[in-house]
Amino acid sequence: MKKLPIELTINGRAHELLVSPKETLLNVLRERFHLTGAKYGCGIGECGACTVLLDGLPVLSCQLLAVMCNGKKVVTIEGLSPQEAAAHPMQDSFVEEGAVQCGFCTPGMVISATALVEEKSEPTTEDIKVALRGNLCRCTGYENIIRAVKTGARKMKEV
Amino acid sequence: MKIPSGKVFRNDAYAKVTGKAKYSDDLKFFNMAHAVPVYSDYIHAENLQVDTGAAEKSAGVLKVITAADVPGSIRFGQIDQDYCMFAEKKIMCAGDVVALVVAEQRSQALSAAEKVVISADPLPVVSDPEAALSPESPIVREIENSNLMNHHKMRRGDAPQELKNCDIVLQEEFSTQFIEHAYMEPESAVCVPRQDGVMEVYGSMQHPFSTRRFVGALLGEPLSHIEVYQPPTGGGFGGKDDTAAIVCARAALAARLLNRPVKLTYTREWSIRESYKRHPYRLNYKVGIEKSGRVKAVQVRMISDGGPYLSVSPWVNWRSTAQCFGPYTVDNVHADVLCVATNNPVTGAMRGFGAPQVNFAVEQISDIAAERLGISPLEYRRINMVKQDGETVTGQVLDTHTVSMEQVMDRVAGEIAYEEKLGRCSRGTSEGDELYGVGLSISYRGSSLGAEGMDFCSSVINCQFDGSILLETGIHENGQGAESVMLMLLAEQLGVRLDRIKYKRSSTSNVPDGGTTVATRGTIMGGGAVTAAVQKLKQLMADNLYDVLQCRPEEVRFADDHVLGPDSDSKITWDEAMQHLFLKRVYPYAFGSFQAPDVSWDEETGQGDAYFTYVYSCQAVELTVNKSTGKIKLQNVVAAHDIGRAVNRAMVLGQMYGGITQGIGMALSEDLEIENGKFAHLDLNHYKIPKARELPEMTGIIVENPDPQSPSKAKGIGEPALELIAPAIANAVYNATGIRYRDMPLKVNPEDLK
Helix, strand or coil: CCCEEEEEEECCEEEEEEECCCCEHHHHHHHHCCCCCCCCCCCCCCCCCCEEEECCEEEECCCCEHHHHCCEEEECHHHCCCCCCCCCHHHHHHHHCCCCCCCCCHHHHHHHHHHHHHHCCCCCHHHHHHHCCCCCCCCCCCHHHHHHHHHHHHHHHHC | CCCCCCCCCCCCHHHHHCCCCCCHHHCCCCCCEEEEEEECCCCCEEEEEEECHHHHHCCCEEEEECHHHCCCCCEECCCCCCEECCCCCCECCCCCEEEEEEECCHHHHHHHHCCCEEEEEECCCCCCHHHHCCCCCCCCCCCCCCCEEEEEEEEECCHHHHHCCCCEEEEEEEECCCECCCCCCCCEEEEEECCCCCEEEEECCCCHHHHHHHHHHHHCCCHHHEEEECCCCCCCCCCCCHHHHHHHHHHHHHHHHHCCCEEEECCHHHHHHHCCEECCEEEEEEEEECCCCCEEEEEEEEEEEEECCCCCHHHHHHHHHHCCCCCECCCEEEEEEEEEECCCCCECCCCCCCHHHHHHHHHHHHHHHHHHHCCCHHHHHHHHECCCCCECCCCCECCCCCCCHHHHHHHHHHHHCHHHHHCCCCCCCCCCCEEEEEEEEEEEEECCCHHHCCCEEEEEEEECCCCCEEEEECCCCCCCCHHHHHHHHHHHHHCCCHHHEEECCCECCCCCCCCCCCCCCHHHHHHHHHHHHHHHHHHHHHHHHCCCCCCCHHHCEEECCEEECCCCCCEEEHHHHHHHHHHCCCCCEEEEEEECCCCCCECCCCECCCCCCEEEEEEEEEEEEECCCCCEEEEEEEEEEECCCCCCHHHHHHHHHHHHHHHHHHHHCCCCCEECCEECCCCCCCCCCCCHHHCCEEEEEEECCCCCCCCCCCCCCCCCCCCCHHHHHHHHHHHHHCCCCCECCCCCCHHHHC
16 A cells, blocks of 8 residues: 655654555554554544644544644643653642543543643533543543542643 | 551552553564454354464464464363363354464454454354253353353241241342443553563453463463563453453463564454453342341342353352342341353453342342331331341351441431432422432442452562662552552551652562452452561561660661661661661561451351451432433432541542442443344443543542451452442432332333323
8 A cells, every 4th residue: 555655743843754544643653653652442532542632632543544644743641741851730630639540541531631721721520521521431430530630720820 | 657648649640641651552572473363253153164274375474373273271261261262163152262363563463364264053042041041951061061150059047938927028120231341451462482481471461360370271381481560451340350361371372382572452342342241140039028127038049141151250159149138137048149151241250249230139129128118218227237246148247347337328328418318309200300319328348359269468578778678469450559559558567758669560470479459359468468578577677676776676666767766766767777687687578478367158058257357338329310311310429438447548539439430330321232142332332331421429438447357457449339339329210210220221211200
């Protein structure tokens, strides 16, 4: 199959690469760039474990063909914090509020939560539940996650 | 040293929130090949023929492995060695794997898998457990002459006779469904042959030692030739034992045959297809009650669907037997708990382990009985519940720990204002569109394995010259925070800073097998082992440091990162203590083990000391039912559990909320539609686990009566959290609609409300 050239900015760095027409963004991130924070959980866009930011908006990278992302900016969980040394305030909040158990859904949750707060700085519980409707978690019952998003929103304001 | 209350500690949290945590599928090794499984379209068939010729010629294919390539045992299992890791002559269920295609690239393996040609002669599919018991039914398992896999009994007093003399006799039937664990991470394994002949296994699993046994069996190699590491596991809930271990075993076989690293990562579809499920139960109860409200006799028959392989079904059934009438004292009990072989998906361990099904029935019966008696549901429970120094249905006297059943129930009933709200329930009539109901249930849960298994665990503390410490235990991190709890217990008991300690990367070649991390036994058994090791270490340190501290050995104390004598003047820092010991050529190293206190069981009567201690639980829920759609909307959940002592509070609450949520899924939305052994769907779109939006406000109450039976005084929360919300919901739905729903998942048909 003929490979197609695309340009992708991943976590602030520009890349040129050849992708096959059927290759998903998730596959490119995990297999070529070893950015394994985005997970495969269901393959049909139901669980949200593969969520990354595309030009600032949360997208399901298992449902997105890499060719569709040509010229766009991708931010993964590994690149969410602007500083190399410190975690993003939303990541800190997930740790502090005990929102992490098995952790497999966590990168997707943190990405969706950050995108929500970028859009709406003081989200209500209902806003958070709506924003996380595409992210499944089997461990936590979402309680501590919702609390973490609220704490994260407060912290993001302070920065 | 203690963690400030309200703060949570997790040694893996930053790795997980930053994406740095490497799960099994995130691992890559040089020269790694990729394997994929091949399934057949048959459910039950014989004379299986597998033609791998075309697949082997496919691009990039290195090998197509079938049963003929297995050097060890094709079959293995935790109780019976019947679980078929590669289908040999027969297909027994939809999840049977007939071949494993290994190729340079995963995409190549996937396309070659489609070229494997399978043929077989179909056999009648056995799918109804009740029918499978009739003499006319085809036999599923060749090794038996009946489809009855297991039969546990309880014979206490004379229930059939006593039932004739009761004022009220209730006869009730309930049913529960297949439940998928739906851990977020599908199974994955990477196996790497090492130069010394050892096979290294990295896999998503619940229990590395169990995995090692499956790998050893399939390879035909001794346990010492296999080293299993557990990378972070993306959820287990009881579901990552047999199947996850078999995935590791198949990857190890491919790695052995090709002598190179092999990765086998499951899609969600394969995961649902092959992994074992929670047993569906059908439960028939006859309950005889006196006018006083006292239950006099219980007769029950439970029948559960075992699928074609035994897995741990007898142990699941055993818990259903030992706890066959919930947390109530009854003098006459006649129970039969059966497991039947079918060609449905395999069933095995799942969080709750035979208790959620029983509680679903028993706690609805409590409300039904209270209504018949004309007393409050709390009063009925109070009359019949287990009490301090009282007896369980197995004849066990509860005198070794605080029996807090009533305390826990009162906390929940008070918090949610149960009695007051009960009077406001709609019972089928309301002015608006919504019917309102409140419901409650209670349970007790035997901690750890009980009389179903060997119960011991060990721990190693290895203090370093520079003051840092390494800890390991035979309990494993499944995402619940087990490692963090062990670290916190060690820091607290040794009086040292938490940041001194690192949890040693788990490997089956280090610490001894501590038994599976199941049965809510992580904290109680692992914590017991840590406590035992700390005691030994303290003794060793006291014996070698008392002269430095100018006191007697028994006066040496450990606190505030120091080792101290009887008064605060004589003390040395932890670092100094380590230097003293090493200069004396003494290793500050301790191995501790904890054996669960004795338990007992009589197979014929179902009597004995089933468990060495119990967790007491109560959960209540408020909800509405929409009159025109039948939609059930949960508003509020309150839960209280007596877990002895909370070590990591935020994590205890997190597990509570998570368990309740899984219970809500079971009650309302989760249903694996299986017809004649075939899955209708294999995805998380049709199998609906709860989303954030569907969940109510939840309040968790931690009740702490330190348990003398547990060296750390703590018990556990994993399974208690899940096992009783479903009957509370069913009771609330009844109180809202006036209709009793006895089958899960609960579906209110709006037609019924008219």
